[in-house]
Amino acid sequence: MVSPDHSHYESSSPMAKPTLRSKASLWISDGFLFLGGALMAVVLIWSLWSIASPSPNPTPSPEFLRPEIKPRPAEDDKQTEMNCAADGVPGAGANLRRDSPERNFYDSPELSYSIGTPVRDWDEKRRDWLRKNPSFADGAKDRIFMLTGSQPSACKNSVGDHLLLRFFKNKVDYCRIHGYDIFYNNVLLHPNMGSYWAKLPVVRAAMMAHPEAEWIWWVDSDALFTDMEFKLPLDRYKDHNLVVHGWAHLIHEKHSWTGLNAGVFLIRNCQWAMDFMERWAQMGPQTPEYEKWGSILRSTVPDKTFPESDDQTGLAYLIFKEKERWADKIYLEGEYYFEGYWEEIVRTLDNITEKYLEIEKRDEKLRRRHAEKVSDQYGAFREEHLGAAGYGLGSWRRPFITHFTGCQPCSGNHNEMYSGESCWDSMRKALNFADNQVLRSFGFMHPHPLDPSVDAVPFNYPSYA
Numbered sequence: 001m002v003s004p005d006h007s008h009y010e011s012s013s014p015m016a017k018p019t020l021r022s023k024a025s026l027w028i029s030d031g032f033l034f035l036g037g038a039l040m041a042v043v044l045i046w047s048l049w050s051i052a053s054p055s056p057n058p059t060p061s062p063e064f065l066r067p068e069i070k071p072r073p074a075e076d077d078k079q080t081e082m083n084c085a086a087d088g089v090p091g092a093g094a095n096l097r098r099d100s101p102e103r104n105f106y107d108s109p110e111l112s113y114s115i116g117t118p119v120r121d122w123d124e125k126r127r128d129w130l131r132k133n134p135s136f137a138d139g140a141k142d143r144i145f146m147l148t149g150s151q152p153s154a155c156k157n158s159v160g161d162h163l164l165l166r167f168f169k170n171k172v173d174y175c176r177i178h179g180y181d182i183f184y185n186n187v188l189l190h191p192n193m194g195s196y197w198a199k200l201p202v203v204r205a206a207m208m209a210h211p212e213a214e215w216i217w218w219v220d221s222d223a224l225f226t227d228m229e230f231k232l233p234l235d236r237y238k239d240h241n242l243v244v245h246g247w248a249h250l251i252h253e254k255h256s257w258t259g260l261n262a263g264v265f266l267i268r269n270c271q272w273a274m275d276f277m278e279r280w281a282q283m284g285p286q287t288p289e290y291e292k293w294g295s296i297l298r299s300t301v302p303d304k305t306f307p308e309s310d311d312q313t314g315l316a317y318l319i320f321k322e323k324e325r326w327a328d329k330i331y332l333e334g335e336y337y338f339e340g341y342w343e344e345i346v347r348t349l350d351n352i353t354e355k356y357l358e359i360e361k362r363d364e365k366l367r368r369r370h371a372e373k374v375s376d377q378y379g380a381f382r383e384e385h386l387g388a389a390g391y392g393l394g395s396w397r398r399p400f401i402t403h404f405t406g407c408q409p410c411s412g413n414h415n416e417m418y419s420g421e422s423c424w425d426s427m428r429k430a431l432n433f434a435d436n437q438v439l440r441s442f443g444f445m446h447p448h449p450l451d452p453s454v455d456a457v458p459f460n461y462p463s464y465a
C-alpha cells in the first residue's frame with residue numbers, strides 16, 4: 001500500500017546488547033533449580049488439569065493426567081483413522097480424500113471465480129456445500145484462511161526476493177502454529193488489476209475456492225507477525241463481516257484516507273462480502289470508471305495526494321459515503337496492532353524483549369520445553385501476565401502485526417522520509433524478533449536482533465530459552 005502520512009522519521013536507538021545468555025546465568029542458582037522443580041510439579045498438574053477440564057473444578061481427579069482420546073463415530077474407516085488422535089483440533093477431522101458426489105455450486109456453469117461476476121445466494125451455496133461435505137463442519141464457524149502475495153516478476157531490489165521469502169516464511173510459521181491454511185499468490189488474477197488492486201480478485205477467488213473457511217485474512221507481503229502467539233479475537237467480530245485497522249472519527253469526520261489501512265483485512269466468506277468486493281472493485285483500474293473514481297476520491301478525501309483511485313481511499317470512501325449500506329458490518333479495530341506502522345513499533349522491540357524475559361523469570365511453565373504443536377497453550381499461559389501490558393501504541397505487549405508501509409522490500413523504493421538503511425535494518429530486526437519466537441521451539445535463537453546466526457539454547461528445564 002502507498003504510504004500514509006506520519007510523523008518524521010527518527011533513527012532508531014542503537015541495538016540493545018545481547019541479553020539472553022548473560023541474564024540467564026544471573027538468576028539460575030541451585031536453590032532456584034530445586035524450588036523450580038517443586039513448583040513445576042504443581043504447575044504441571046494445574047496446567048494439565050486446566051486443559052482437560054472445561055469447567056472450574058477445585059479437586060482434579062487423577063484422570064486428568066491421562067488425556068483421554070475418544071474415537072469419533074465412524075463415517076468411513078479412513079476417516080476414523082485420521083480422527084482418532086485429532087480431538088480438540090478444529091477441523092482436524094476433515095477428510096481431504098472425499099468430495100460429495102452430490103451436485104453443489106461447483107457444478108453450476110454460470111458461476112465464476114472472477115471478480116466482476118456477481119454471485120447470488122452465496123450463504124446458501126456455502127451451507128449446502130458444507131452439508132454435503134460434513135467432515136469440514138467441525139470448526140467451520142471460526143476457520144481462517146490466510147492469503148498473501150506479491151508481483152509475478154523478480155524483485156528489482158537485489159535483496160527484495162530474499163526479504164519477501166522471509167516475510168512469507170513468517171506467515172507460514174504463524175499459520176502452522178495456529179493451524180490455518182495459507183495461499184501465496186504471485187500471478188495477476190485480473191490482468192488490469194495490479195499493485196494494491198491485485199488482492200481483490202485473489203480474495204474473491206479464495207472465497208469460492210475455500211467454502212470450508214469462514215474468514216479470509218489478507219495480509220500484505222510487507223507485513224509480518226511480531227507476536228506469534230496472539231490470536232484474532234473472533235468473538236468480538238461475530239456481528240461483523242469485515243475487519244480493518246482503523247479509527248472511526250478519522251474516516252467519518254475527517255474523511256481521511258489514513259483513517260484505516262487496507263493492507264491487512266479479515267473478511268467473512270459470505271454474500272455480504274461478495275457484494276462488498278464487487279462494489280469495492282468498481283473503483284479499480286479494470287473498469288471504464290477508473291478515472292472518474294480518481295477524481296471523486298480526490299475531491300471527497302482531502303488528504304489524498306495522488307490522482308489515481310486506490311483501494312485504501314476507496315474503502316474509506318465506502319465507509320463514510322455509503323455508510324447505511326456497509327458501515328454497520330465493518331469493524332474498525334483500533335485496540336491492538338491488527339497491523340501497525342513499523343516506524344512506531346520497531347524501536348520498542350528491545351524493551352518488549354526485556355519485559356517478556358522478566359515474565360519468564362517469574363513463571364516456570366513459560367520456560368518449559370514443549371512441542372511446537374502445543375504452542376497455543378503457552379500463549380494462553382503467557383496471556384495471564386500481559387494484563388498490564390496494554391495494547392497498541394505505548395504498550396509493552398508484542399505488537400501483533402508490523403507493517404512496513406512505505407518501505408517496499410521488493411522494489412527497493414521507499415518513502416523519502418526514511419533512509420533505505422532504516423527500512424532494511426528495521427525489517428531484519430522485526431523478522432528476527434519474530435523468528436526467535438519460532439526458533440526457540442526448535443532449540444535455537446538469534447543472540448542479537450540483527451545477528452543472522454543462531455545459538456543453541458539449553459535444553460534442560462528450567463534454563464532460560
Ligand SMILES: [Mn+2]
Nearest residue numbers: 001220222263
Ligand atoms: Mn503493505
